[in-house]
Structures are given as C-alpha cells and as structure tokens.
Amino acid sequence: MSVSIPYSLPSITDLEQQYAADAAQFGWGARCYEYIDRFEELFARYSGAEHAIATSSCTGAIHMGLVSAGVGKGDEVILGDTNWVASAAPITYVGAKPVFVDIDESSFCLDPRRVEAAITARTKAIMAVHLYGNLCDMDALQDISERYGIPIIEDAAEAIGSSFKGSIAGSIGLFGTFSFHGTKTVTCGEGGMLITNDSRIASSVRTLNNHGRASGAHRAFWPETIGYKYKMSNIQAAIGCAQMERIDDLVSRKREILAYYKAALIEYPQIKLNPEPEHTVNGAWMPTVVFDKELPLNLEKIIDAFHQQKIDARVVFWPLSTTGLFTDTKAENKIAAITQKRAINLPSYHDMTNSEQDRVVDVIRTLLAS
Ligand SMILES: *Cc1c(COP(=O)(O)O)cnc(C)c1O
DSSP states (O other): OOOOBOSOOOOOOHHHHHHHHHHHHHOSGGGTTHHHHHHHHHHHHHHTOSEEEEESOHHHHHHHHHHHTTOOTTOEEEEESBOOHHHHHHHHHTTOEEEEEOBOTTTOSBOHHHHHHHOOTTEEEEEEEOGGGOOOOHHHHHHHHHHHTOOEEEEOTTOTTOEETTEETTSSSSOEEEEOBTTSSSOSBSOEEEEESOHHHHHHHHHHHBTTOOTTOSSTTOOSSOOOBOBOOHHHHHHHHHHHHTHHHHHHHHHHHHHHHHHHTTTOTTEEOOOOOTTEEOOOSSOEEEEOTTSSOOHHHHHHHHHHTTBOOEEOOOBGGGSSSSTTOOOOOHHHHHHHHHEEEOOOOTTOOHHHHHHHHHHHHHHHHO
C-alpha cells in the first residue's frame, strides 16, 4: 500500500536550521532582538510596506490592528462568511461584532455587493481576507471604502506571494496581517506580522505589542497604556529570516504545484481550481477544487475517496455564521453554504513529488467518473 500524503508541511532547509541554532546559541542579552529586527526589515522590503511588526501570531496582529484602528464596543466589522475563526475572533476581543456576508463563488472571498448592502452607521471596517491565496476584488472594495469612508483591513495570512495590480496582498488596506503557522507558505513554527504605511497605526501596534511600553521610552518598565504581549521570539524570527531569504522559491513552488493540478485536470469543466484574474498573481497557498453542484457527489463521498487513498484532503472553512459562536448574526449566505459542501483543499507542500500529485489527480478523476 502506498504511503500517506499529508496536506501540508513546511519547507525547512539547512539555512533555517543554521539560523535557529545560531539564535539559540548566541541570540541572547544584547543580541536578543537581532533576528527580529532583521525579519521585520526583510518583510517590509518584500511587501513594500513602510512598517512591519513581528508578532507571536496573526490573530494577535489582527487584535492589535483593530484596537489601533479604533474599532471597539458596539462597532461592526464586515467579512466573508467562509473564513477561519481566527479572522473573526479578534473582532469580538475588542467588543465589536463580525457581520458575515456571502462570498464570491470563484474566489471564496467576500462579495463586494453584499458588503455594500451590509453597511450600517456602526460599520467601522471591512476585513478583506484573501482566502487560499485568492484575492478579494480590491477595486470594488476600495470604491466602497472611499464612498463610505470606511477603511479596508486585510488578513493576508493565506496570501503571501499574491498581488493585486502590482501591490502585494496585505499592503493595500489600512493594515495587513500575516501568519507563519506551520501550515503557511512561510513559517516560523508560530508567528505573525502586521504591515502598514500608517505611522500612527505602526506606533500604536508597537506599543501594544510590548505590554503598552512605548518604543524608545527612556523610563524603564513604564507602561503608557494597558497593552498586550504578542511579541515574536528571536528564535522564531531566525527561522523567519531564512524563509524570507527563500521567499521567491517558496512562492514559486506553491504556484507550480497549483499549475500542475490545473494542467492535469484541464479537461474537466465540471470542476474549478483557484482563479487568477487579470492583473493579479495568486500565491497559491492552498489548491482548492470546487465540484459543480450538478455532480452526484457529496462531501462525505469526496473525503472518503481521498482517505481511502491515504490522502489528507481537507474540507474548506465552515460558514462562521453557522457555528453558533457569533449568536446575533442571522446570516443566510447560500454560496458560502453550498461551497462548503462542494469543495476540498488538496495537499500542496513544497517537497511534494509529481507522482504524489498524480495520486491526488487520480482520485478526482475517479470521482468525476462515478
Ligand atoms: C492561519 C490564519 C490565521 C491565524 O493565524 P495564527 O498565526 O494561527 O494566529 C488568521 N487568518 C487566516 C486567514 C489564516 O489562514
């Protein structure tokens, strides 16, 4: 029997091991911020953003970004219903309410027409989450943002390597956030980053990130405000530095894997994979197949077929409005609901072989023939 195919694994080379070992041996005392500073610099340069602040998670970065953008009690933040809970949870941390709107069928990202219809006097931000590497329709969202005077914030945790009209995903809104969890294209084990061109947001996040101590403050142990502790450690940042030196390879390998699936399945109009509209680049974090709703398939059957071949394919995110965790949302988001039952994430780790990809393709072919 063939060996199992995991759904994701990081790409760790000698460079990551070397930097991590160096940080573990020497990165203390006066040198305890060296890799963190370097990681932030590398990330700012890559993203084109003026400020990059490393955090212990993307969730923490979103939390501090929301506080810094003035989102608080009673406010509303609009986001797509199909999302990982980490995008929505920080909205509740600040006492605001996530408002879930239906998604665009092809990108899985929030549908701008639904966004506009959901705006109220309490709407404080529109959260553009670029799901699976697919980009939100930033032209339409920016138009809404300007007409209503409501900022866009970007959760680009899944969109490293994606860009919209030449701008890196995450660098377009008031601030953007990234995750370096072990499943993401770039990893530190755990970790996150907030980028922004707004110096007021940057300085607020830096302060909140370090127990409310202002950076450059001359009085030791003096908090300016009640902050948080979402800083990244130097050892995590060391791994991040190695990954950022390899970023172009990491992203192009992800894109290659998606392209291979697309080419192998090109003769099947009954399925769709991640879109890449004109003027955009899809970083291809997670190749995702959507099966046409006319096909005689259901989610159990699809998952079963993969598991029988020892392939760890995963369901896409549940519509968050259906989890019961966000009680006062009465969303009825049909496309989010249908998509959850018809779509599946395919394995896409960097070191995957062509013959492993062929095994995944064979399962899809068999399903389509059934
Ligand atoms: C992974 C992910 C997060 C959470 O990142 P953490 O670093 O685990 O906090 C948030 N949003 C999206 C879209 C993600 O994919």
